[in-house]
Structures are given as C-alpha cells and as structure tokens.
Amino acid sequence: MSAKILLIEDKAGLLDTLKSLLELHQYTVITASNGEEGLRMAITHTPDLVISDIYMPVINGYQLLEKFRENPELSKIPVLIASAKTGEEEINNALQKGAAAYITKPFLFAHLHENIRKLLS
Amino acid sequence: MDTANPVDNNALLNKASSIVAITAHEFKTPLSTITAVVDLIAAKLQADGLMNSFYEKNLSRITSEIFSLNNMLDEMLTINNILSGSIETKKMVVAVESKLHTIKEQFQSFSRNDKILQINITGTPVPIFVSPVQLTHILTNLISNAFKYSRENDPVIHLHYKEKELEISIADDGIGIPEEDLPHLFEPYYRGSNTGGISGSGLGLAIVKTFVTANDGNITVHSKPGEGTVFTLTFRYPDSKTNS
Secondary structure (H helix, E strand, O other), X not given: OOOEEEEEXXXXXXXXXXXXXXXXXXXXXXXXXXXXXXXXXXXXXXXXXXXXXXOOXXXXXXXXXXXXXXXXXXXXXXXXXXXXXXXXXXXXXXXXXXXXXXXXOOOOHHHHHHHHHHHHO | OOOOOHHHXXXXXXXXXXXXXHHHHHHHHHHHHHHHHHHHHHHHHHHOOOOOHHHHHHHHHHHHHHHHHHHHHXXXXXXXXXXXXXXXXXXXXXXHHHHHHHHHHHHHHHOOOOOOOEEEEEOOOOOEEEOHHHHHHHHHHHHHHHHHHOOOOOOEEEEEEOOOEEEEEEEEOOOOOOHHHHHHOOOOOOOOXXXXXXXXXOXXXXXXXXXXXXXXXXXEEEEEOXXXXXXXXXXXXXXXXXXX
8 A cells, every 4th residue: 555645835836746746656645735734634634644845824834743743643643844944943943843854945856755765664 | 325324224235135035045936846847757757668868868957957056046045144144153063074974975865976975084083163054064065066076086075183173175186276266266256267167156165165264164275277176174173272
C-alpha cells in the first residue's frame, strides 16, 4: 500500500505540480490550500506524512505545528516544512514547534523525496 | 529637497530595504513552481520512456539557471540585511570539520555536478568561536565558487589546525583571476574581467568578506590565470585570542 501524504500549500500552481510529482512516485496525495483546511484533512484522513508551507492564510505553518503537537493522534505524524524562508530564526522556530524536517524553496524534487523516504522509514 | 530631514531619510531607507526584502522573497514562489514543473516534465519523460540526452541536458540547464537566480536573490537579501544593520553575529563554539561534512552532503544531494569536494585535515581539530550560520554561508559560497570554476579536478578544502589558529584553504583549478582584478575582488558588484558566461551577482565575495571580518577572521586570495585560485581563511582559537 502506498504511503498517504497530505500536501498543504496556498500557491495553486506549486500545489498541483507537487501533487502530480508525488503521484508519479506512487504516493497517495491529498491536498489543502491553507492550514485550517490542512488540519481538518489531517484529522479526517490520518496521513502518514504532512508536507506544509509556513506562510499561508487562516492558520499558518507554525500554528499548524502547534495544533499537531496538542493532538495525541496528530502528534505522531511527521510534518515536513517546505518554505522560501531561509533564515536561522524561521528554521529553528519550526523545528522547536515540532517540524520533523525543514527544506527551503526552491528545491529539487530529489531532495524532497530523499527527506520523505527518511521520514517514512 | 536636499534639506530633507534625516529621520525621513532613514524611514525612506528602511522602507526601500523592506521593499527589496519582500520583492526578493516573492520571486521565490514562481521559481519554486518552475523548478517543480521542470522536475515533473523530466519525471514524465522518464516514466514514458521518452527521456534522451537532449531533454536531459536542457532541462538540467533550466534548473541550474533557476538555482543561479535563487542564489542571486539570497545574496541580495543578505547584503540588504547587512546594509540595513539587521544581521546579528551570534558566536558560539563550532567544530568546523563536522559542519564541513554536512555542507559536503548538501552539495552532493543538491548539485548535478560530477565532481566531489575533497576534504583534507591536518593537525589536531580545535573548535573556533564564530557564528555557525555565517561560517556556513562563508564556506558554502567559497565551495560553490570552487565547483563553478573547477575544470579537470575536484575542488579541495584543506583544514590546517595550526598552533594558534585554524587555516582553511579552498582551491580550484579554474580559470583563475587576473592580477588587476585581485584588489577589487571583495567589492560589492565587482566581477572578474574573465568571468563572462559564468553567472553570478558579484555580491558573494563581498558578503563572505563582511562575515569573515565580523567573526574576527581573515581572508586572502592567491590566483594565477589559467591555473586556478586558492582562498585562505584564518580564525584564531578562542584561547589563543584571549591570551594574545
């Protein structure tokens, strides 16, 4: 059975392209375009892994990480943050709030895939 | 107009600095999408058995140019932060060799280059007292240049733990730097007269020099056109610095 990935990204073009790339690599992908929708999808679908942006409307990536940490079921799901922010402060903040990994945009899919494999193994 | 209030001028500069930061950051969204689209086209061609050397070479060229553009944006953001005084140098004890291995791994996973960074270490490792973030920036920039300009051989980094200081040299066998360019090498926007066709913003070495100085280090360069370039960094150990 293929791993189920929840992809949370507010830029529609990037969301669609990453979804297609992940599906080409045999993952089951569900998507959300903001943190609140992502949180709802995570509770309903219990994905094996979440890939999320930080700066999104409604609930941002940091708030999403906090909500995951507060929920015993969601806290078991690894969250990989993919953000264009490269600052030490943003990276440390995400890791302290429970992100399992942080990659900076733009990234090669090979780099994302390597991180996905590590987090799912 | 020339008697403008200095407070207004500062407010204007701060606003300009914010605009640069926001614009540079906003550029990253389309760059991320283009990178993913190129990866998707390559994956689809591969899956359909249609990939050939023509597609491979040209798709890889698009990706490489996107990352060059992204590096320029990062350098612009960094120099903007330096000029607006919003960069802090938070120093701590850093083991350079372990940081270097992490940087090497990142280069291997990111780059589609066939060359591998060679690491030589001599002497007994002693940590140095620097900002880990800025040290990473310094090493990443110089190693990236060494990859960019290397021709036949792998780029080489040598950590030489001397009695009172760590000497780090980064060498390539690239096109070298003409003698007349050497005095200007660390000036912002200055690019060597023989770098035509090799992308760069001209900001990288200015940032490196600023960070080296902020961490009480020193940087020198030796180069011969047609033979290659060696950048040498020195950082004194915390104890020897307080004793001197």
